[in-house]
Amino acid sequence: MSVAITLATARRVLQQLRRDPRTIALLIVVPTVLMALFRWVLSNQRASFDTIGAPVFGVFPTIVMFVVASVATLRERRTGTLERLLTMPMHKLDLLLGYGLAFGAAAVVQVGVCLALTLGPLGLRVQGSVWLLFLIGVLAALLGMALGLLLSAFASSEFQAVQFMPAVVFPQLLLCGLVTPRAKMDSVLHAISDVLPMTYAVDALQRVTKTARVEGQLVVDLVVLALVAVVALALGAATLRRRTA
């Protein structure tokens, strides 16, 4: 492990991102526009927007980061640069943490812009702290990134990588408690929902919506999110092979 190599990798990923203004625009504009659209759809249901606005805000960065991260790492695998890096004095975690830092920085900007619009012009009202919303949003984006990095190992083309998004994200969307409250799910669905990480992001955002108190369960939610992201990154490291057939 080397801090210098990790930082060099993060800088390189950000340089690549800078060369691609359209991706930057999509990263930042898409969640923001979707939130505005969501507010418009609920234009005469102010109370509904206040209830589910925050949980929905947490979902968009997860999806966007998932796609961007999985395609970025897939490209690294397919262009031969990954193989070259692994013949050099680079630890696998240097590479993944470098990606994590770069996309983490992108997530901070993405979530910050989206949150500023949602709380400002769109007028979302929550009981809890704005900073907590921000923290959960960034954690959710990092979770999406870590899952994207991991799943890119199982895709052999960009087509497949993009298809993983609905396969991995949509079941979580249906079961996270946004569509039906988790308390009303039957026991099988509830159990599945318990092991899906997005459930914890949505639960945390619902809690911040309802109360200013920082409850024990909220802390559990945040810890689970961070742990799943770390485990996904570690599993992602295991999928990077120095030796291949």
Place this chain on the structure above:
Amino acid sequence: MDAVVVSGLRVVRSGREVLHSIDATVATGSLTGLLGPSGSGKTTLLRCLVGVQITAAGRVEVLGIPVGDPALRARVGYVTQSPSVYPDLTVTENLRYFAAIIGAPAADVARVVSDVGLTPHKGSVVGTLSGGERARVSLATALMGRPELLVLDEPTVGLDPVLRRDLWQLFAELASGGVTLLISSHVMDEAQHCERLLLLREGSVLAAGTPDEFRRRTGADDLEEVFLRLIEGTTASELSS
């Protein structure tokens, strides 16, 4: 002392044996050419030397250390056949990144850019360069730091003749400075630039030696003809045995 020692190396890929019990050495400080038609297993053999190929049997030692040892990663430079650099970064940005990983001094970037004749393009995004220019960016990456062994997979294919001559001159300079170079090519003409040759055909070593030894053995002058006679010689002896 040999920089590379390969013994009994076998590689099986999707059920087919592509390298059949290879024995070979590369002398330290030599400029050795790995020649053979495409599909003869050159790339697979080079991949074994840098430790990215899963092998079925045999031993590979590089600089006296079994391959796969992390200690080798800073001492061996490897250039793949298709350029493995970032198309969305500039030449300099690519090299700065790889320099940071190898731990090469920042001054190396300008040196290797000039070595491969890319100084006028150092600020260009690699994706906008021609295929040959991209290949040279990839080559430049391996020249940074102080590699003791350079493993280059067809680094001169498709390049302008003047540039090819310059690169072979650079390789010879590196070799006289003590660096060991193993360079593959399917163009038999390139053998004339090498001190030693390793001829690979259908996953086996057909012959090894200096170009002069080959000429004496076969009585041919032209290297293309030398190889033809070597290949036909083995086929004839295989038939008679």
